Amino acid sequence: MEKTKEAKPHTWGECTKSILPVRDALEVLSGKWKLPIIISLMFGNKRFSQIAKEVPGITDKMLSKELRELESNDLVKRTVYDSIPVVVEYSLTEYGHSLEIVIKTLRDWGVAHRKRMMVAE
Amino acid sequence: MEKTKEAKPHTWGECTKSILPVRDALEVLSGKWKLPIIISLMFGNKRFSQIAKEVPGITDKMLSKELRELESNDLVKRTVYDSIPVVVEYSLTEYGHSLEIVIKTLRDWGVAHRKRMMVAE
DNA sequence: GTAAGTAGTATACAAAAGGATAGTGATAAA
């Protein structure tokens, strides 16, 4: 048997420390709906029902839940206008926009991956 | 009420097209175990039981399943040595290493996010 | 009075992801 390539020395502690923030980032984007919601908001501020229309298939419950999560992560700002009927506007924060580069990186890799997987059929 | 910022015109088709590859990339890294497995393999080639030891808490079933998925995506190479007992070596492919930049981007964002969330208490 | 639009919540359920535990078959060491 070929000799297994020597592993660089590293403790699991070091790895864990480097994994946790990656997980945080993944968590912010994970699930079925966060990505479409974020991308929808990248094109402009939206009201609840507008997002619901633009993200096909999402239920009110999911939209409400995801928006609450995004808000608690400072990625989305919720502004209530006490007009009648009450209108709530959601917008990406400055910080939310900082995800654009992350999403772009993922997209670039994903595009290459699609090509690769298609060639391999 | 403040006027809602005008949304740039865009079709859902365009968005979907740009979301799909992002999802592909996320999928490759999603779940509880893929990331630690990939990172473990970034430090060198490993046998099944070595990975099982280095990724605390993973069961054989999960490890086996995740490795199969990673292999089917060309990210991991599986090499069988028909020694006795049989030994199987897993290694990151060249392509698997292309995830490093993606993971780094996620980590950088995640590190900033951790700081931010800590300050906010 | 009834429908429609505002922004959601409540309850119950189904599907997907993951965990616990045991077993496979070959061999070698005690």
Add this chain to the structure above:
DNA sequence: TTTATCACTATCCTTTTGTATACTACTTAC
């Protein structure tokens, strides 16, 4: 003969994630 290592697989169970459907409260328009 029992135990251990290698790399898994099989079965069942729990937890998490997401869906379906109905409902709230308020006001305007028909």
